[in-house]
Amino acid sequence: MRKIFDFHGGIHPPENKHQSVRTPIADAGIPPELVIPLSQHIGAPAVPSVAVGERVLKGQVIAQPRGFVSVPKHAPSSGTVSAIEDRLIPHPSGHSAPCIVIATDGQDEWIAHSGTPDYRQLDKAALLEKIRCAGIAGMGGAGFPSAVKLSIQPHHTIQTLIINGTECEPYITADDILMRERAQQIIAGAQILAHLIEPGETLIGVEDNKPEGIAALRAAASGTDIEVVEFPTKYPSGGEKQLIEILTGKQVPSGGLPADVGVVCQNLGSTVAIHDAIVEGRPLISRVTTVTGNSVREPQNFQVLIGTPMRYLLDRAGYEPARGNRLIMGGPMMGFTVPDDRVPVVKTTNCLLAPTEEELPTPPPAQACIRCGMCAEACPVSLLPQQLFWFAQGKEHEKLEQHNLFDCIECGACSYVCPSNIPLVQYYRASKAEIQQQRRDHEKAEHSRQRFEARQERLERAEREKEEKRAARKRAAEEKARQAGGDGEEDPIQAAIERARAKKAVQQAGGGESELEKLEKAVVSARKRLETASAKLAEAQAQGSDLVDALQTGVDKTRGKLEAAEKALQDYQASDSAAAQDAAQPGDAAQAAIEKAMAARAAEASLSPQEKARKDLKKLEQRLQKSRDKLAASRESGEEEKIIEALEATVTRLQDKVEEARIAVQDAEEA
Amino acid sequence: MIETLTQYPLLAALLALVGMAAVFGAVLGFAAIRFRTEGNPIVDQINDILPQTQCGQCGYPGCKPYAEAIANGEAINKCPPGGEAGIQALADLLDQEFVPLDEEHGEEDPRPAMAFIREDECIGCTKCIQACPVDAILGAAKQMHTVIASECTGCDLCVEPCPVDCIDMIREEESLQNWHWQLPDPVSRKVEIIATDNPDARDRAA
Numbered sequence: 001m002r003k004i005f006d007f008h009g010g011i012h013p014p015e016n017k018h019q020s021v022r023t024p025i026a027d028a029g030i031p032p033e034l035v036i037p038l039s040q041h042i043g044a045p046a047v048p049s050v051a052v053g054e055r056v057l058k059g060q061v062i063a064q065p066r067g068f069v070s071v072p073k074h075a076p077s078s079g080t081v082s083a084i085e086d087r088l089i090p091h092p093s094g095h096s097a098p099c100i101v102i103a104t105d106g107q108d109e110w111i112a113h114s115g116t117p118d119y120r121q122l123d124k125a126a127l128l129e130k131i132r133c134a135g136i137a138g139m140g141g142a143g144f145p146s147a148v149k150l151s152i153q154p155h156h157t158i159q160t161l162i163i164n165g166t167e168c169e170p171y172i173t174a175d176d177i178l179m180r181e182r183a184q185q186i187i188a189g190a191q192i193l194a195h196l197i198e199p200g201e202t203l204i205g206v207e208d209n210k211p212e213g214i215a216a217l218r219a220a221a222s223g224t225d226i227e228v229v230e231f232p233t234k235y236p237s238g239g240e241k242q243l244i245e246i247l248t249g250k251q252v253p254s255g256g257l258p259a260d261v262g263v264v265c266q267n268l269g270s271t272v273a274i275h276d277a278i279v280e281g282r283p284l285i286s287r288v289t290t291v292t293g294n295s296v297r298e299p300q301n302f303q304v305l306i307g308t309p310m311r312y313l314l315d316r317a318g319y320e321p322a323r324g325n326r327l328i329m330g331g332p333m334m335g336f337t338v339p340d341d342r343v344p345v346v347k348t349t350n351c352l353l354a355p356t357e358e359e360l361p362t363p364p365p366a367q368a369c370i371r372c373g374m375c376a377e378a379c380p381v382s383l384l385p386q387q388l389f390w391f392a393q394g395k396e397h398e399k400l401e402q403h404n405l406f407d408c409i410e411c412g413a414c415s416y417v418c419p420s421n422i423p424l425v426q427y428y429r430a431s432k433a434e435i436q437q438q439r440r441d442h443e444k445a446e447h448s449r450q451r452f453e454a455r456q457e458r459l460e461r462a463e464r465e466k467e468e469k470r471a472a473r474k475r476a477a478e479e480k481a482r483q484a485g486g487d488g489e490e491d492p493i494q495a496a497i498e499r500a501r502a503k504k505a506v507q508q509a510g511g512g513e514s515e516l517e518k519l520e521k522a523v524v525s526a527r528k529r530l531e532t533a534s535a536k537l538a539e540a541q542a543q544g545s546d547l548v549d550a551l552q553t554g555v556d557k558t559r560g561k562l563e564a565a566e567k568a569l570q571d572y573q574a575s576d577s578a579a580a581q582d583a584a585q586p587g588d589a590a591q592a593a594i595e596k597a598m599a600a601r602a603a604e605a606s607l608s609p610q611e612k613a614r615k616d617l618k619k620l621e622q623r624l625q626k627s628r629d630k631l632a633a634s635r636e637s638g639e640e641e642k643i644i645e646a647l648e649a650t651v652t653r654l655q656d657k658v659e660e661a662r663i664a665v666q667d668a669e670e671a
Numbered sequence: 672m673i674e675t676l677t678q679y680p681l682l683a684a685l686l687a688l689v690g691m692a693a694v695f696g697a698v699l700g701f702a703a704i705r706f707r708t709e710g711n712p713i714v715d716q717i718n719d720i721l722p723q724t725q726c727g728q729c730g731y732p733g734c735k736p737y738a739e740a741i742a743n744g745e746a747i748n749k750c751p752p753g754g755e756a757g758i759q760a761l762a763d764l765l766d767q768e769f770v771p772l773d774e775e776h777g778e779e780d781p782r783p784a785m786a787f788i789r790e791d792e793c794i795g796c797t798k799c800i801q802a803c804p805v806d807a808i809l810g811a812a813k814q815m816h817t818v819i820a821s822e823c824t825g826c827d828l829c830v831e832p833c834p835v836d837c838i839d840m841i842r843e844e845e846s847l848q849n850w851h852w853q854l855p856d857p858v859s860r861k862v863e864i865i866a867t868d869n870p871d872a873r874d875r876a877a
Contacts, residue, residue, distance in 0.1 A: 426852060430855075448724065
């Protein structure tokens with residue numbers, strides 16, 4: 001006989017299990033409509049792989065897993081996909097989520113499938129893949145994908161595999177009835193798991209309030225190395241960590257996994273599902289669900305298709321909605337009220353509880369905590385619920401974490417024993433959610449801070465680089481200027497002047513030629529313009545446009561211009577030829593001028609100083625006379641004052657000069 | 672030497688004390704230089720509490736400058752995104768009295784917002800990209816821009832520079848993904864925990 005351990009705390013609520021095990025598992029049948037939520041498990045929701053209007057067969061994959069922690073969804077019966085839309089799902093929030101809706105055709109036609117009874121031939125990875133592809137997620141409550149849970153990390157060695165057949169919550173008998181009716185499949189499933197995990201021992205833990213189930217299991221397990229362990233009933237011994245402590249005496253460390261102490265736990269329902277998936281090739285499309293409570297006439301267990309609306313299932317058990325006060329998915333301790341009775345049965349729906357008001361009265365209002373300490377005695381994880389309650393009220397999140405709030409399994413034992421009816425678990429759930437939200441916010445803030453700082457740094461760097469470039473350009477310009485100064489500061493200016501001069505010289509040299517060209521060009525362009533204008537005029541005349549007159553004047557003008565241009569060209573050519581004739585004897589004219597000048601000089605040189613002075617005087621007197629005449633003429637014709645003034649100044653200046661010349665003449669004569 | 676010391680115990684004590692003072696002084700002096708803390712640790716702690724939206728509603732160009740200002744005596748109630756919880760955390764850290772949020776700088780919105788660019792209307796001017804303090808907007812000149820949802824802090828700074836007014840601030844609605852349990856209303860009879868087939872409670876109700 002195995003040594004059985006005990007865990008701290010725990011309670012003994014009324015079991016209420018007998019109502020639903022009087023009859024064998026009934027088939028719930030095929031409802032007209034199946035609603036399959038895409039997320040029935042922990043992890044990423046599956047992605048639909050069928051289209052609206054498509055016919056699907058029973059067992060066909062209708063949604064593919066996304067990511068590692070995810071499982072596919074299968075059509076629970078044959079029919080047509082009538083919608084993929086948001087529907088209410090069984091969730092305490094009452095929110096909707098994407099669902100695939102199948103209108104069943106009642107034929108229940110299977111897709112081709114085959115099992116692998118000889119699973120020992122398969123390697124572990126293939127077995128795990130089969131489990132994952134069968135859409136198996138923990139059927140006890142949380143819905144963690146089984147394949148992930150069974151993927152043992154290499155650094156963990158598993159001594160014990162535990163199949164959890166505890167079912168400690170009141171009212172629920174889904175696992176109990178499985179043990180009674182399908183003990184063979186449970187044992188076979190446990191053997192598959194044992195093959196997969198290779199533990200030192202395989203245990204099936206069952207509370208002692210299920211003697212028939214235990215007997216059936218023991219009968220089925222005889223001859224195998226699987227041990228069925230019976231232990232005293234106490235809530236919540238079905239909690240994973242509690243069950244491990246009961247069976248092995250080991251405590252899973254806070255925040256750790258069962259694998260850390262060498263244990264793997266699987267739910268009994270999941271074990272059967274794994275057996276069906278491997279041996280018969282049937283994916284998880286139906287499950288055993290307990291329908292119980294005083295507002296159903298015939299409480300019993302049903303084999304129900306996933307996606308069956310709860311109302312349909314309840315009606316099969318004789319539901320009387322008028323008697324019930326609410327509808328609970330799960331048990332009375334950890335279950336939650338579903339928002340509507342049309343929500344579908346999902347993979348984690350182990351029980352539907354439809355109690356009457358007398359059976360599960362609405363809780364009376366919470367009263368003040370009297371610090372009785374009963375909650376601390378009941379707590380299966382040895383927490384201090386009343387302390388946590390105070391901290392939760394005061395939102396002292398740090399203190400809550402210091403008091404290991406996250407070890408709380410939300411079993412509800414503290415709320416159950418509380419004489420003040422304080423909904424303690426709700427405080428803990430809210431606080432946990434708030435702390436997790438804060439952690440996420442803090443992570444996001446940290447991320448934002450890093451991005452902000454990175455951006456600041458980038459901007460600063462860009463500014464710095466710009467500044468450096470500017471400085472480099474400035475330096476380069478200065479350097480160049482200095483070099484230019486060494487060669488001769490005004491070099492570029494000088495060069496420009498030289499260039500301009502050269503240009504001018506070229507123009508002067510070829511001046512005549514370019515003038516001729518210009519005139520020729522002018523003639524050509526004027527002719528062209530005249531042609532286009534005439535063409536336009538002709539066109540306008542043909543069309544009888546209003547513009548004829550305007551165009552006519554335009555043509556006349558252009559013709560005038562052309563004539564002027566032609567005349568200018570002819571004049572130029574004529575003058576050019578004349579100039580060429582002049583240039584034929586340039587030597588003679590220049591010679592004559594030179595001779596004239598030389599003769600004048602010779603004459604001048606032969607003159608005496610007196611004569612010279614007299615001659616100068618005479619010249620000046622002539623100039624003076626001329627100026628005076630000019631002045632008189634200007635005055636008469638009423639010229640501008642400025643001109644008259646200028647002429648007066650000239651006359652005065654010439655008078656002075658004449659005086660000087662006279663003196664010079666007198667000096668010369670005296671000499 | 673030793674004889675003198677044994678003869679004058681006072682001198683020995685003096686020497687010992689002076690020697691110890693010198694040794695410890697040297698050790699402390701070395702430690703002060705060797706383990707000098709970079710920056711102002713209190714600023715980092717304050718900055719850690721601030722929500723890092725970089726929205727500038729406090730009047731400072733980012734959370735870090737406001738953290739520095741708080742360290743120099745600025746009021747702690749100027750951060751609307753941080754809200755009451757943020758002020759409470761700052762008050763605890765700085766050992767100050769809790770003061771309600773200064774309404775002048777904005778109101779606390781419990782639902783986080785996120786910028787959304789109506790992409791058909793975007794003209795690709797990059798003004799919002801330049802305004803974003805955390806580089807959460809993707810795009811290029813004359814190309815459509817879009818907000819990287821996971822990086823957006825909801826600071827609102829991109830809305831104003833948009834010349835065609837195509838940026839909306841979308842408040843997050845409660846959904847299945849962000850739903851969580853709320854603390855029970857202490858006076859309400861409606862509680863979500865079921866553990867009520869407690870015989871005592873049943874007797875009382877009956």
